[in-house]
Amino acid sequence: MAKSATKTKTKWKSRAVTRLIEAGEMSECTHCEERVKFRARERNYQVICNVYIAGSWDHVEHFHAPCYEEASLPFGEPSD
Numbered sequence: 001m002a003k004s005a006t007k008t009k010t011k012w013k014s015r016a017v018t019r020l021i022e023a024g025e026m027s028e029c030t031h032c033e034e035r036v037k038f039r040a041r042e043r044n045y046q047v048i049c050n051v052y053i054a055g056s057w058d059h060v061e062h063f064h065a066p067c068y069e070e071a072s073l074p075f076g077e078p079s080d
């Protein structure tokens with residue numbers, strides 16, 4: 001997918017947030033397709049993206065935080 005360089009402020013656009021991976025997390029990373037796994041002794045972060053298509057919410061994607069950067073921030077800079 002081509003990287004979008006536009007940074008216009010529309011009301012309902014896809015956005016990303018950074019969150020700690022919590023126990024029981026069952027998501028798969030969109031980038032590497034491996035499970036986003038909680039590890040008791042590590043504080044690992046994931047990026048959760050709410051994806052909007054044509055102005056309405058479509059689905060959620062999860063990334064490992066490093067994978068999200070590797071994928072060139074597909075849904076923009078994540079906020080906390």
Ligand SMILES: [Zn+2]
Pocket residue numbers: 029030031032033034063064067
């Ligand atoms: Zn990953």
